[in-house]
Amino acid sequence: MPHRSKPLSDPLFNKIALIGIGLIGSSLARVVRREKLAGHIAISTRSAATLKRAEELRLGDSYFVDPGDAVRGADLIIISVPVGSSGEVAQAIAPALKPGAILTDVGSTKRSVIAQVEPHVPEGVHFIPGHPLAGTEKSGPDAGFADLFENRWCIFTPLPGTDTEALERLSEFWRRCGSNIDTMDAEHHDMVLAIVSHLPHIIAYNIVGTADDLQAVTKTEVIKYSASGFRDFTRLAASDPTMWRDVCLHNRDAILEMLARFSEDLSSLQRAIRWGDGDKLFDLFTRTRAIRRSIIEAGQEIDAPDFGRQAVEHPQGLDQVKKS
């Protein structure tokens, strides 16, 4: 952790500008308010209806359709839009950015965001690409909540020569949002995310699509009997389509690499099923069990059976579920 050249004052920032007010942006607005991380929250989003909704929810202190108006005088600017729109936003806000301001984003791909944003960043503005690994299958300003980042990781992919004080100030911001901080290069980030996030979403979308297309099994049957496994995939497959289209288009190489490995492994598994190789199946099915245990131990998953759904359906049984 870098040496702090001066103590970090409260609030951390005089004015924060949130560009995009969907699940992530609106969760940030809520936690910034709760933790008093900024003196003023300016909000901008392209859609007038969404901006109005953000205002009804009292998520900020000022509201703008033009992102350039929102960032004026801000000392922290967070871009929370589908990654394919990053360049456009950067271009729109660049002339209004204050010297010394920190500019960051929350995009799920980092090489592409850097390529889109960096050319527009004025001298004296600290651009620090970031990615909080947090989200749900819901989207829009109503879906956000202040606890979203609690105990989740926020990854920075700083460019060479990044100002250490700015990086520390941004890290402190995310820590106060509840997150743990990691730093890596953008290329490695994109590879890691391809396997832990992008491939799972693509596979989930694909299997739900396959089921939807069947004729021998009706859609009603798929829905009725989904609790036997299928429904687990539908959560990721209900994620925001625009966000995920952009992720697929902007992390293409790493995703194609992971898809190739997945398909190769699936062919091998398919062959074991066709030829009745029970030992091979048993070995794989045993090995995969340990990973869930490690994820639970790392505090990234709950131990309650069935994702704890039962606790939500039968709250009176919550104590029992938590114990297990």
Next chain:
Amino acid sequence: MPHRSKPLSDPLFNKIALIGIGLIGSSLARVVRREKLAGHIAISTRSAATLKRAEELRLGDSYFVDPGDAVRGADLIIISVPVGSSGEVAQAIAPALKPGAILTDVGSTKRSVIAQVEPHVPEGVHFIPGHPLAGTEKSGPDAGFADLFENRWCIFTPLPGTDTEALERLSEFWRRCGSNIDTMDAEHHDMVLAIVSHLPHIIAYNIVGTADDLQAVTKTEVIKYSASGFRDFTRLAASDPTMWRDVCLHNRDAILEMLARFSEDLSSLQRAIRWGDGDKLFDLFTRTRAIRRSIIEAGQEIDAPDFGRQAVEHPQGLDQVKKS
């Protein structure tokens, strides 16, 4: 629903024999006790250690390593073992089955179980293959709970000439366990389950295996960052390896058919990513969203974001999560 030839008395059965006392068997034991569905619960399992554990948990009234001893005098026998062991169990209990008794099972594949069990069933015993679509990723007698079957479907695949009174008595049993009843032929069952349950488990096992094999991304990274999607797959991939090996070996044809369709669709999706076909991606990602909504409306999934994990982690926020 068949006409009831006589009122169903309480308890429904004088003596129930549970062969196998894992997640399903032990959940049955608990709900049978709670709902007073039997005068006596006899339990048998192959492993002496598991049998001892069942006794410590007071799941039954009598305990036997030999399943033949457990079924003597029972008027309902439920086989809850990995499907590959069904024939062996049927052979062992056949000589001790009481005329007029109902013999059923809970196996995830039905054509194979029928082929294994039917040849051993004595004249006068009602064999009714069944499959409660319920379970969690946990296994063993400690993992069971009485609510497991609540609002889940139980599918029967009755053989031609099945006694309607026996079928109605077994249906009433499962209804009192909390389940809804459906009936279909075994071949259709195996096709339906291949898509709603078997393919999802195989895909989950496969993707967790792929992640485990990577070298460019470490296992520590996969675990740390799993909340961004990957962890959803680890639940199914933590299911009982013996059970799932048997399912793969005993529903081979339907599983291979579904795997072929899945892979075909995945190739097409992969091509769209490679060639930057954003519209195609957006269309698929939009279509799949509707299915989750239908599953929630059908009461087979909860509406809380993130499977309601947040409610289990932060019980004080439960009301808020349930509202959303």
